[in-house]
Every structure is written in structure tokens, then in C-alpha cells.
Amino acid sequence: MKAEIIINKNFTIGNIDNRIYGSFIEHLGRAVYGGIYEPDHATADDQGFRQDVIDLVKALNVPIVRYPGGNFVSGYNWEDGIGDKSKRPRKMELAWGSIETNQVGIDEFQEWAKRADSQVMMAVNLGTGTPQDARNCVEYCNAETDTDYANLRRKNGFEKPFGIKTWCLGNEMDGPWQICHKTAEEYGRIATETAKLMKMVDPDIELVACGSSGLTMPTFVDWELTVLDHVYDYVDYISLHQYYGNPDNDTADFLSKSTDMDSFIKSVAAICDVVKAKKHSDKTVNLSFDEWNVWFHSHAQDQKVDKWQVAPPILEDVYTFEDALLIGCILMTLQNNCDRVKMACLAQLVNVIAPIMTETGGTAWAQTIFYPFLYASTKGRGTTMKPIVKCETYAASRNKKVPYLETSVIHNSNAREIILFAVNRSLTDDMSLDLTLENFGDCTPVKHVELYCEDLKAVNTPNLQTVSPVEQDITGSSGTTHSVSLKKHSWNMITYRY
Ligand code: AHR
8 A cells, every 4th residue: 555745844733732742640440549659669759659650651751640530520629638648538439439548639649740750730629619629729739828728738848839830620520420510501600710719819820621521422512612601711721531442343443533533623623713703802722632542441340340449440451552553543633733732631641541550569561552652752742744645545434534544743843853653554554655855955764663563452461561662773865755664553653854
């Protein structure tokens, strides 16, 4: 199969906001307890954080981590997780049916984020919570005033504010499963009043309103229109969430899901702009795709887990090679929409539908999906180019014209590098890809990283990295036209220097 890409230095989509390589830690399963925090572990630091996990998070270069939920946040009292640990309450956690010990809260998590070279994207409770609770939390985290919540933070040992810039106004409030789920009208009102109070305490924060929990939610579009009608002037972003699965074992269809994501993004951007026009506003609301991943492998086994345990092993999907291919395609989709998507969170980061897994008392290891994220996050920084792509297509369930080639091209002008990300979606044919690079001068291919497995269902384990990338230095000739061969069902990253 043949494909062609033409790239011109002057034709760009936009600059990537590095926060599109964000992730998510929820108080859910073993994400916090036994994931990032395990005081008895051999690598635990002075605060009980696993250093082996921090090392893997640092390798992924995750600039922002959403916390503490998720569905969890809609029943959470953030004040349960501050101050003297011995006085913190054990609670029935209703979203996931577990016991929450509150040994980790914002006091600890903001410190973990610093140690992982990341920032916190903090979510407030708009389920059982009130605008007052949210406003108090902003004061506790960010205020320098001589007032009660800022002084409570000082009393708890933190003289300096945490300086949390990005805040989510609740989580998935459109979902009937959500604790204190709301109609769009109800949510639009409480989000607006909460946003006003939070920005009165700290005008420098950025706010994310809840959009739809998925493209197929029956309220999608009406939800966004109504919520934004209320909250438009007070927020900076609206959220999108989407998980994908392959329960029917149709890999070609599964690999097309990133094109559904692309239309979801473009629809939400259009909705934001409709409200902008209706309000005669000169402000643009951008997108925070703050939950996305593959999630379906663990559904059946999670039904069998007993309730009211501390940190039960739930949502522990073990990812296959084909999952890694879709994750690669999704990351390209986020890069290609960088003009509107300013933040995105791979949900989640450790143990719970995660690229990083841990054994309690044992090793931390990388799932298949770790690798496309690693390269996108570390090398996909700069400007996304707007290429002309020519390739054959196939029909999937939603999209009747899925290109066999998924690609994104990133220009890093500081490094004088052009990074080509590419997935060949064909399950049978290798692809011969011709590339023209215009207006860069002569370019030389220097590296080809390939993720390939004959077995689409191959997985990694604590002891065996069956699915791991092969990095190859290449010595192609210098010029403006290049060719590269992409194996059937493979993920690739090719670096060119000029
Ligand atoms: O990430 C797992 C769950 O998925 C989150 O708690 C929720 O927001 C979403 O439904």
C-alpha cells in the first residue's frame, strides 16, 4: 500500500500546549494507596511515595495531573484529607463502594506532584459539595491572606500557598451515575456561582466546566449549549471525556475510534463558538479532554470484587498491543487539534486503567500503552504542522472513510527537528510512505522508533516487556523528499533534522 505526505514549513495548525500530555490520579482502586503511595515499599521516600513510580511518571514527562476524581470527587469532603493524619476519618466512599482512609489528601498530593515534576489540576465537588466548600478549598490552596483557611494551611505546615492554577468545576455532572447528578440547568447555575466565588478568592485561576461524559450521551450538545449559556463568561475550558473498547474483537473498527474522537472535538469546539457568537463575546472557550483512554478489559472481573475494601484492585485493565496502537492514534488526534485542545488527561496514571502498574511490595512496570505516550509527550512538543495526506481509506461502523494512515507532524524549531508520528492501520499490508518536506532546506532522517508485534493481543507483564519499542538510528540521504516503510499494524516515530 502507498501513502504520501506533503509538509510545508509555513502551514501549521498551532503550537502545542504541553498540558495535552496530562494524566489523572483518582482515589479509586490502587491508584493512590499501593500506587503512588506505599509507605512500606522499599523505594518509599520520606512521605511514603514510591520512588520507582515517580521515576516512571517523570520518564513520561507529565506536566499536569487531575486530582482527586473522577466520580470520587462528587462525594468528597476535601477537608477530610488535610492536617494530622491520625485524626483523619475513615469513610464509606460511595462512588466506587470502597473505604477511603484519607491518608492522602491535597496536603500530600501537591507535594507528590512537585516530586513528579508536575502540576495539579484540582477538581472540586459539585455533587454533594457547595460553592462555599469550593471557595474554601481555593483559599486553603492559594491564598496568602491572614484568614482562616489560609491560616489552616499554615497550621498544617505549609507556609507558602500551593499555587494551583487549574480547577475543574465538578466531574461528569451530566451522568446519571454521578453522585448528585444534575440537569444542565442545575449544573449551569451552580457552576456559575461556584466559579464566581472561586475567582473572587483567586482571580488568576483557570476553570474547566463539565461537558459531556461521552459522544454518545443522549444529552450531548444540549448539555454544552445550556451549561455554556450560563457559565461562558466565567470559565476558560469545557471538558470532554471518552473511553474506547473492543468488546466485539473488531480491530479495524477499534482502530478507527480516534477519528470519532476527532469529530467529538470538532463538534465541541463548534458548540463553544456558537455560544460565543450568541453572546457577542470576544472570548474563546477552549477544550480540556480531561479523561480519555481504552477501558473495557476489567469490566467483567470488577463485578466480582467485594465492596468496602481499602484500595481494592479494580479497573486494572491489562493493555494489549492493539490498545497501544489506538493510544498512539489518539495522541496524534490531540496534537492535530492543538488549536482548541489545550489540556488532556490520559485516564489514569497508575494501576487504574493506567500505563504504569505496580505490585504491592514489588516492582513497577510499563504497560503497552506507556510507549506511545512516552514518545508523544517527550518528542511531540512544538508546532503541529498541517500536512496534506494522501492514502486509501476503509469503512468502519461510524466513519465510512477511515484513512489507513494516522499521522501527525511536529516541528521543533529549537532542536531543528521534524517529528513524524504514524500508525499504519492496515492489518494486512505494509505501507510505503513518501514524504515531501518543503521550505525547511535539506532534511536528514536520523531516527526511526517502531512499536510492532505480530500478535495484536500481546501484553506486558511485571517481568516481560513483550511490547516495547525498537529505536534505530538511520542514515538516509539529505534532501526534501524521503521514503519510509511502515509495517502493517505498527506505530512509528521518525525524526528528521534540518
Ligand atoms: O476514570 C474512571 C472514571 O471514569 C472516572 O471516575 C469518571 O469520571 C469516569 O466515568
